[in-house]
Amino acid sequence: MQKIALVTDSGSDLTLEELKENNIELVPFRxxxxxxxxxxxxxxxxxxxxxxxxxxxxxxxxxxxxxxxGVLNRLEKEGYTHVIMISISSHFSGTGNSFRLLLEDHPNLTSFVFDSKTLSAPQGTLVLMTAKMIRDGLSFEEICEKLPVLRTQSHGYFTIDTLEYLKKGGRIGSVAGTIGSVLNIKPIIWVSDEGVYETYAKVRGQKQALSRLQKIAKQELDKYGDCDVTVLSGGADDLAQKLYEMIKDFEHIKSIRFSKIGPALGVNTGPGTVGVSLQEVH
Structure with missing residues (x-):
């Protein structure tokens, strides 16, 4: 009989309530x-x-x-036989690899460390979907097979007020060519399939940035059909609320929720970050 534990890092931006309700173990960034x-x-x-x-x-x-x-020791004591760990993109942190190395000293736990190649709400949604699969009685092997497919059905886009924090945090990657503080250029950024930040589009001003996110959400919903949607706020609750109102009545939204971009990510994006995440539902 399999007893499956689910672990994620705080890059998933799940709330304490979501973690508790779904029996998810958290390993927090510092x-x-x-x-x-x-x-x-x-x-x-x-x-x-x-x-x-x-x-x-x-x-x-x-x-x-x-x-x-400590988490692994406790899981063993509680009788878990299997562990699934869903980590932030390995391009942003070595958490997944560190957890994998620790698991080598726990041979009684059959494990799968999944590099989500994303972060924030897209990662969190994958974690919540995995929790549901565990509740629904899917086997460890079935879940491990489904996760890479679910990742290909995850899409996330966000805009930031300034590149200052990405630069200071060394996370700017392929967004480096987006220079526009004088012209008020706002990049629309996405996390590529390889798990790195890339510029999806460039627009001028905050209003146009929200309009472009609205347009992207509509295009994705029309393209993929039913999706669970998350509106993201990084110190920009008012903007996130505006985006929510702009997209909430779109066809194909199966569910829609808010998510705050947490501290470990917020220090790299800064205040004024807003985005939208879509997870295909089939």
Whole structure:
């Protein structure tokens, strides 16, 4: 009899309520200020970080090895036989690889570490879908087979107010060519199939950025059919609410929810980030 545990890192931007309701184990990134270190989600909220960004940009670090080891030890004690870990894109963090190495010392746990090659709501949606598959009684092998397919059906786009934070965090990647602070150019960014940031489009001004996200959402829904949709806010709740109102009545939206971009990601995107995530439903 398989007893399957589900683990994710805080790059998935799931709330404490979502984690608890779906029996998901969290390994939190560390948010590091000069005076103190915090466990992402568990000890610090997105709003806490955004409110302090102007005075200080914290650094982020992998989840503690001791913390991850503690999770694995507890799962074994609780009788779990299998572990599925869904990590943030390996291009942004080595969390998945660290967890995989720790699992080598736990031969009694049959494991699968899945590189989501994405982050935030797209990653979180994959985690929630996996939790549902576990509840529905799918086997470990069936779930491992389905996850790569589900990832190809995940689509996410966001716009940021400034490139400053991506540059400081060293995460700018293929977005580097998007230079437009003087012209008020706003990049529409997506995470490619390889799991890196790339520029999808460039528009002028915040209003046009929201309009383009609305257009992208409509195109994706018309192309793929029924989707679960998530509107993302990174210190931009008012903008996210506007985007929600702009798309909420579109055909093919099976469900729609909000998600806050969490601290570990927010320090790299900065305040004023808004986006939309679509997960195909078949």
């Amino acid at each position: 948010i590091i200020y000069p005076e103190k270190e915090y466990n992402d989600v568990l000890e610090i909220s997105p709003d806490d970080v955004y409110n302090r960004l102007k005075e200080h940009i914290p650094t982020t670090s992998l989840p503690s090895i001791d913390y991850m080891e």
